[in-house]
Amino acid sequence: MVKILHGDTVESYALIPRFFDKLVESNPGTCAALEMDDSCHFKFCFMAFGPSIEGWKYCRPIISVDGTFLKCKFGGILLRASSQDGNNQIFPLAFAIVDFENVASWTWFFEKIRSSFSERANLFIVSDRHLSIPKGVLRVFPDVEYCVCTKHLLSNLKLHFKGPLLDKYFFSCAYAYTVEEFEYHMRCMKSVCSNIRDYLSSVGFEKWSRAYSHRRSKVAFTMKSHLTYWAENILRLEHEKSRRLLVDPISTTEYQVMDVNQQFIVKLNVGCCSCRVWDVEEIPCAHALAVL
DSSP: OHHHHHOOHHHHHHTHHHHHHHHHHHSTTOEEEEEEOTTSOEEEEEEEOHHHHHHGGGSOSEEEEEEEEOOSTTOOEEEEEEEEOTTSOEEEEEEEEESSSSHHHHHHHHHHHHHHSOOOTTOEEEEOOOTHHHHHHHHHOTTSEEEEOHHHHHHHHHHHOOOTTHHHHHHHHHHOSSHHHHHHHHHHHHHHSTTHHHHHHHHOGGGTOTTTOSSGGGTGGGOOSOOOHHHHHHHHHHHHHHTTOEEEESSSSEEEEEETTEEEEEETTTTEETTSHHHHHSSOOHHHHHHO
């Protein structure tokens, strides 16, 4: 019954070369590659559809990669790469089947991605903490910022630490815009897991937290397109918040904005606010909109 539903594994693998030929022929712009080992047996294969390659130009300069085991006669690993479009949704980029998840296979996958997709400034690569991935990134993309997926990192944390509200405090740290906000939530997390700061520090705060990442501020700036529904909705909500704020000019380009009992400084000439939301997202925060 399984063979009837899913086909024969041996026959399917034997058809990969012909499938790739037809794939490239019928889908303009598609990239496909097949590599054999010394015994002329299947080792790696890669494919990226033409629409994915073209659509990459309009995505955020972020590539998320991951691997999963294949449950078939030959085993192996399925690798995938995806990005995020202007509407904040997942956009598939490329897929590969490799024999093992190691430095050689990830390096090969990244080389195919580099040769298939156009280069982007301020590129980020995000993954779980598999040791082979950052090594492959360093070999192929030495100047790219490498980050750790927060969901995978939290799963690893839970193997070593237990405590109430761990999820809440961790994600509050990850998504904090300022170092002060990050440190507040970190202290809360330490109150339930005393050694957790040392563990996360060994990972590198800059690899998973917004407050410590210095290059994240150019992500939205590189998206040269009209506002999406997602971005318009954010602006609409921020504009509603801005109605209750008080603004005092400091100079022609610098303003002090009072938000309840907090004070923020907006600098129009450099497009930033001391809350760091405008800096990070490249979408004006409520404080900036109050000035504008």
